[in-house]
Amino acid sequence: MTGSSSASTNISIKLLIDVSAKKVLFAEASKEFVDFLFNVLTLPVGTVIKLLKKDSMVGSLGKLYDSIENLSNTYMQPNQSKDVVLNPKMSNCGANVPFLLPNADAAMDKKFYRCRGDSSHNYVTHDPTGMCPSDCGYKMSTEVTFVAGNDAVTVATEGGGFVKGVVTYMVMDDLVVKPMSTISSITMLNTFNVKEIGSLQEKVVSVEMKEGLMLLKASLQCKNVLTSVFLS
Template structure:
């Protein structure tokens, strides 16, 4: 959908607020609006960072913890650090496995791109042509030709008039904290669920939502537990960080998982993390965090992420009966959105999953090499390279002289510095994921040092 078409789309919501107009009790929404809310669960974290950078300017640009710092530092790395320019762009503009669905939304905030597959003009195996496993041009290993012929498009989902995620005839009510309820549950059950005790306290208002309001709602969903109230009533609610214990996080093993080595430089006198010295494999692991959709984040953290409103959206989606969705498979995809095929690095520790290719596209994947990833699937960075990773996840090339000058500038004597060598496995990876979303300045310290009593940071 073009920007001009997006600007013309408006949703009219009937909203019930309390008489003092301090709280949104609920809003009635059509399935098109609910589709857009559910699309939030499909958006990769890196894609949201790009949305915010493009839509908001200056001091109003929201950040997603330290991941925003990390994404911007990748943008500042020289092209020579990436295996190809396309590999760098794949991290700066993160694809989703729902690109085709975005185009069918009544209002598309995603700046969606069609998923494309390419095949070779000359080579085929039986009745099945060589088809790429990436969203870029490939080189066929059989004949060496670049696979520039676009393969047959995958079947598109139903048009927007039929709904995208939920059925077009369904109707819903949304609470101020983004819980979704089907209207058929009835008035008494609904007001009991929301804790409304006095019908006289409700007052109806009409609210119009367009592109800017949807963007503001996405922003508020990540910064406030009551985004509809904040947006409609122009309130500012300070978000609190959710406490997540490790046993609440999904316990899955990544079959590709291997521990990564990380060297921490710590100031002895204060326990302060000065920086981490990392190889490209750790930076590629961090890069993988940008590809995780909000629904995938909720799956990894058992519906208890730091984004309370998204938790509500996720849990209410899980509780909605399958009959309200286009298909039961639609609901499953929303509850654990897969990543686009071919983007997961072998250095990714977290148990992330990729979408499957259509059956006709999986003849012999070993025959293909990617132009974007000549070193293999999801390998973004040239190797071997050493990086300096700051506590706020800013990444820069590592140079010994620069590290020494940094300590001299901060007047830190070498005698007050010690090294800690850590192995980063699943437990540490989950801690880094959580801290990258909740801290803008001390993500590595929060994730790694707090687990070591002898290296507690001095409180400021």
């Protein structure tokens, strides 16, 4: 998962549970948890499959992943690598997002490479094993330095990630995210037709790597994600 080394690997959320219905109504969450949820959407499909493969991923994509993994490099185009599919590079747009999922790709430090033979070729890649598109016969293996723009300073001062940290967020059981407010909380109770306030229970849960994987898997399989993960 994209993030900084200083990002927390353990965050907490507060669940509001309808005990009688055995259901999580919503979670009160901080910026860090919402950043994690948003970052899930930036994961390439190949990375998602790789993360969930050992957890019995449902469907045929896992089989497709296995077939590519087992396919001999003999059948690949000379300028292509299986790693492009099996270990796709992830976007860096979610910088400083908590490490709640395993680091599926050690090359996420965003290194860039140009043609080893001719610096005038205006091609850049993440894959140092790829061949230069100009047909010069050289690999794109010479590392170049990426220079961040002024936006990088703004991101650093605002804490990175996707959302601002000045408010608390409400995360619904189906992962709908919205700003938290007293009015919205009351509205949710009416929406769920909660008549007995005594049946409601608050529970603080820790979200670490195990829960991160469970949330990712549940989000692909059902609409009661929080209930599935934290009340199962």
